[in-house]
Amino acid sequence: MASKKIGKATVKFTNPPFIIGTGTVVGPMEGKGPLAKGFDVVLPDLACGEKTPEKSERKLLEQAANIAIERSGVEKNMIDYYIAGDLLNQIISAGFSARQLAIPFFGVYGACSTCAMGATLGSMIIDGGFSDYILIGCSSHYQAAERQFRHPIELNVKHKAISQYTVTGAGALVLSSSGKGPRLTWATTGKVIDLGIKDPCNLGAAMAPAAADTFVRYMIDTGSTPDMFDLVLTGDLGNLGSELFKELVKDAGYAVGNNYNDCGLMIFDTKTQQVGAGGSGCACPAVVMLGPIFGKLEDGTLKKVLLVATGALLSPLSSQQGETIPGIGHIIVIES
Amino acid sequence: MPSKKAGQKMKKMPKTAQAAQHQKREQRAYKQLVAEKQRKPLYFKNFIVAFVAGGVVCTMGQAILAFFMKQGLDINAAAAPTLAVIILFGIILTAFGIYDEFAQFAGAGAAVPITGFANTITAAAIDFKREGWVFGMGAKMFIVAGPVIVYGILSGVFAAFIKFIIWS
Numbered sequence A: 001m002a003s004k005k006i007g008k009a010t011v012k013f014t015n016p017p018f019i020i021g022t023g024t025v026v027g028p029m030e031g032k033g034p035l036a037k038g039f040d041v042v043l044p045d046l047a048c049g050e051k052t053p054e055k056s057e058r059k060l061l062e063q064a065a066n067i068a069i070e071r072s073g074v075e076k077n078m079i080d081y082y083i084a085g086d087l088l089n090q091i092i093s094a095g096f097s098a099r100q101l102a103i104p105f106f107g108v109y110g111a112c113s114t115c116a117m118g119a120t121l122g123s124m125i126i127d128g129g130f131s132d133y134i135l136i137g138c139s140s141h142y143q144a145a146e147r148q149f150r151h152p153i154e155l156n157v158k159h160k161a162i163s164q165y166t167v168t169g170a171g172a173l174v175l176s177s178s179g180k181g182p183r184l185t186w187a188t189t190g191k192v193i194d195l196g197i198k199d200p201c202n203l204g205a206a207m208a209p210a211a212a213d214t215f216v217r218y219m220i221d222t223g224s225t226p227d228m229f230d231l232v233l234t235g236d237l238g239n240l241g242s243e244l245f246k247e248l249v250k251d252a253g254y255a256v257g258n259n260y261n262d263c264g265l266m267i268f269d270t271k272t273q274q275v276g277a278g279g280s281g282c283a284c285p286a287v288v289m290l291g292p293i294f295g296k297l298e299d300g301t302l303k304k305v306l307l308v309a310t311g312a313l314l315s316p317l318s319s320q321q322g323e324t325i326p327g328i329g330h331i332i333v334i335e336s
Numbered sequence B: 001m002p003s004k005k006a007g008q009k010m011k012k013m014p015k016t017a018q019a020a021q022h023q024k025r026e027q028r029a030y031k032q033l034v035a036e037k038q039r040k041p042l043y044f045k046n047f048i049v050a051f052v053a054g055g056v057v058c059t060m061g062q063a064i065l066a067f068f069m070k071q072g073l074d075i076n077a078a079a080a081p082t083l084a085v086i087i088l089f090g091i092i093l094t095a096f097g098i099y100d101e102f103a104q105f106a107g108a109g110a111a112v113p114i115t116g117f118a119n120t121i122t123a124a125a126i127d128f129k130r131e132g133w134v135f136g137m138g139a140k141m142f143i144v145a146g147p148v149i150v151y152g153i154l155s156g157v158f159a160a161f162i163k164f165i166i167w168s
Helices: A053-072 A089-101 A114-127 A142-149 A203-222 A238-251 A283-298 A316-320 B004-037 B043-070 B075-095 B099-106 B114-131 B133-140 B146-167
Strands: A010-012 A018-026 A081-086 A105-107 A133-140 A169-176 A183-188 A231-234 A260-262 A304-312 A327-335
Touching: A010 A203, A018 A053, A018 A183, A018 A283, A053 A081, A053 A089, A053 A133, A053 A142, A053 A169, A081 A089, A081 A114, A089 A105, A089 A133, A114 A133, A114 A169, A114 A183, A114 A283, A114 A304, A114 A327, A133 A142, A133 A283, A169 A283, A183 A203, A203 A238, A203 A304, A203 A327, A231 A238, A231 A283, A238 A260, A238 B004, A283 A304, A283 A327, B043 B075, B043 B099, B075 B099, B075 B114, B099 B114, B114 B133
Parallel strands: A081 A105, A081 A133, A231 A260, A231 A304
Antiparallel strands: A010 A183, A018 A169, A133 A169, A183 A327, A304 A327
């Protein structure tokens, strides 16, 4: 009998893991955004001393992981597992950073939902009694993502107003079975939802139904309402996607109010910075959640935050072959 | 007589068909919602900006052509060095990371002139140099420009063919 499972797809942790350390590293563009003060490190340039964007991304992830470990006050060799993922083919940033960290490693892929996915799995492992300390990380890099998913970086392409700007950055957290600080209390794992959007520039619209589906699932499973949260965050839906999300959850009877925001809209100033519909990428929900929002959870300004991290499970190949874009959304709830 | 399993399968058939239809309806409704919420691109403004910006690039080309003709070349002879110079401009601006910024503003005005073509090759060359001279840059330099060349030649053949039929 699965005693911790509530409803159809939600788990309630009986001994909710503590988030004892976080680390966030972001690029220069994010450093000019409205949340700049909430990040641990803002890099002066995209290259950060490396010759390729892929190497720079790896460096970001390693740096974020090291900050999280240092802040947690736990020795590196006490950490049992490292769960990480990123956007690049064969999740090389995660795998190569694990080579450096030398901690037993689970590589995960959930596109931009990776941070919530990793945190859910980590919490399950801890609450299941398999481990005391787990490190979770994810990263994305504007240039590396652009090269893989879109065009050469210097190409003369005018970005569409609905396309999103990949956040350069990395976020990491250390979960622990004991300690103090904010705890990860609930998690809902999303289904893959595809409502037939084909345009790979319009990922917000592709992911919004998945986010709404998981959100409604959480509400039904736990019997909660959206106003029970100080903040409801979606990962990286951008302005069109978050409009659609609001509409979809309203139709389902769980309308979100002023306590709703989207990480992709918070990280940049969409009016003055040229970022199209907002930020996206694995790092987008991770750095917003673990940076400024986590700070507010720690000092008690926020008590209960729900994050729906959203991912678009496409590849350049699948969109070129004319396939629609499957989306996914995973929920984690963090309480101080 | 169908087996029990096959019988169950057949009973299930209409349900899956129903589900498929339901999904289709759901997809159609969602696409409509997206179309409602999505702001239309500013086509008119984009047309004007692209026209003016592309026009400026072409005027520069014309000025260079005039310069070479002043040096005593006739219009056919002056075309080649004009192209070479303006392509060089495109390459230099790409290398310094300026051309893509220009394209953010100018759109098709930056893509259509030959400077845009120079940019596609240079941008790919810079990008893939990281994977080596042969399998990186050498192999992938034409990844964006390739289709332009292929279909450019193809339409040239068609045009020549039509001309051949009409004039003979």
